[in-house]
Amino acid sequence: MSYTPPLAEQRFVLETIARIDELQALPGFEAATPDLVEAVLTEAGKLAADLFAPLNVVGDKIGSKAVDGVVTTPPGFKEAYNAYAEGGWIGLGAHPEHGGQGLPFVLASAVQEQITSANMAFSLCPMLTLGAIEALQAHASPEQQALYLAPLIEGRWTGTMNLTEPQAGSDVGALRATATPAADGTWRVKGQKIFITWGEHDLTENIVHLVLARTPDAPAGTKGISLFIVPKFLVNADGSLGARNDARVVSTEHKLGIHGSPTCTMAFGDNDDCVGYLVGAENAGMRAMFTMMNHARINVGLEGVAIAERAYQQALTFAGERVQSAKFGGAREPVRIIEHADVRRMLMTVRAFTQAARAIAYLNAAAVDRAHAEADAAKKAEAQGLADLLTPVTKAFSTDIGVEMSSLALQVFGGMGFIEETGAAQHYRDSRIAPIYEGTNGIQALDLVGRKLPMDGGRHWRSLLQRERSFVGGLPKTGELGQMVPYLEDAIEALQTASVWISGNEGDKLADTAAGATPYLRMFGLTIGASLLARQAAEAARRLDVGEGDPAFLKAKIATARFFAEQLLPAAPALLGPITRGADLLYAIPEDALPG
């Protein structure tokens, strides 16, 4: 069950959708030249394929478990982690002043995609560390940054994110963990956190927990939440490790998937001696956590892309080898199943959805880079608006795709897909967490309709739709590209109508907005995904015309975009009804009549 990094595809999307050439022209990203991008993807791809992919099954079978407060990771994880950390990969996108390389987030995302395809459970460890680095870079004091950032960026320590408590899941504001001031200016943290990914492990000498807690007299809800650094081992002023902190793993969960990743219940302050350090101001923890979460949501979206890619590769190999039944309407000889129309349909569907979701995610990550690096205030705001708008779509659309496509890829295997040894089942099981964590996909849909569409008076969705509309308007009306045009026009029109309708709901009509949120996000993902694939097809056609690049790859790009537009995109305008029919039918059956 090998993994081959899709280097040509990743580079093509970086060039045509993320426009990494434009990013490279921005201050701070000068190093991201085409040859460097190529070298980074190639070398990181070797680590993914050679080191992490072979550990995927091992991680699934053995898992990471807590026994008496110690979490042992599956054999090989530590060596692979060390190779990744010592190779300096964790610092790819981090600030240079603390030892990072300062490369674009979108390039870091492409590398993260490779590692996730190879071994999703493992990839969560560096991903959480990146989140901690982001939060500390944005909100920690210079002294805290000096103490914690370099070891995190070097990978000597890892980071975690501690929000969830049993009664505070999607509703973070309901959390009860407390922090009380100590005489020495530090804080004493107390409480239990659950579902803490890589909360305890044996890969590194220290773990930096970022913990949300309430200070005394803090206001209720999200306005009363503060962010604390809680290291597993306290850190002395010279950076050396001191006493063991009162922060311990209680147990690890038994899960459907990602068994290699220890999902921990953490106890902070069982002995009333858990030292924490306040990050930023009191009661400003939610904002700090959002810095971390916005990046994390894009990375989780990429998990959907990554797992679908891996499942596709495996299904494709099987379909090309398995001989079964004669072709419908063909000669009597049994053929390889890849020749059967329905198997082709499945493979094309997985391929097209995966590429559409990748394009959205890379566009999103590149917008984050632009928002960060653009000097011009208007361009910066525009990029930030696009990044904010796309983030819930990247997260929810891509992770839904991850589950659906790993299921479809499993179907290609027939009965063998249901057997664990085949390996297809693991991708399906692993994919299932992504629509849940980091804000469920339902929450993402509400974020899109409730927060992102109305931002700046609806400017950002209007300008995105306008941009795509004029791109489609500029496509030739005939030939392969022209075939896609009517489908794209229909979908963009429907998305426009749906967006206007959703934005127009006020007062008690907001219930209808909430009811339509999920199909609306789906329509958004389908439409923008199709348009981004069409952009790639247009660029592929241009390169073919001038005799640039690999003709087989470019022709496949055009065929994949056409398949998406002509076979999958028609689902988008069909969602206009479900989106705009309101909440009535959702509540038509009284709750007590629902059983039976």
Add this chain to the structure above:
Amino acid sequence: MKILVPVKRVVDANVKVRVKPDQSGVELANVKMSMNPFDEISVEEAVRLKEKGVATEVVVVSVGPAQAQETLRTALAMGADRGILVTTDGPTESLAVAKLLAKIVAEEAPGLVILGKQAIDDDANQTGQMLAALLGWGQGTFASKVEPTADTVSVTREIDGGLETVELKLPAVVTTDLRLNEPRYASLPNIMKAKAKPIANKTPADYGVDVTPRLTTLKVTEPPKRSAGIKVKTVDELIEKLKNSGVIA
């Protein structure tokens, strides 16, 4: 001591090689290319010798198309110090490459030249030996262990009967075998640094070497497909079949 490491850009080892329809060679257009795996081992060995303080500088050389610059960058990312690219678009035959390398050796005066024992594209296994002959230097081929001292190098060679250790006077030519070491993964900081390391661009004319091919390729074909085997019921039957097919007497 300076170490010179020649590296070749070849079809990636994981690519399924296809013969061109006109049988003039193998298809190279739009095929993934990488550093010859034996050359990776050479670069690794040179870099390790530098890390041990034995070598002071590692210079990598490639003779090939302009894209061979990527191969040099890979070597620089592994830890080599600078590169020399001798650009030529035609086929690179062993003797022409050996002559170019001999000229470069004359300019650079390395104490050791470490080459892969062969390139996985043409499997010629000649360049190192030809270079040693042109230079009049000692050669230690198929090395699985390389231990330089101040003025000699001890080379353990993988030969048919087992291992043979030879001691060569420096300067010398060493060619590497598979078990010499396991090449490292390039680290991200080193990939970044490699961008800034110098690569000198040269042509065969700069060295006065004529690289016109001396060999003519008549035809390239795929190896014959393996035909299906047969099952035998007894040992006697197996022996009889082997005898009938002339494999045993």
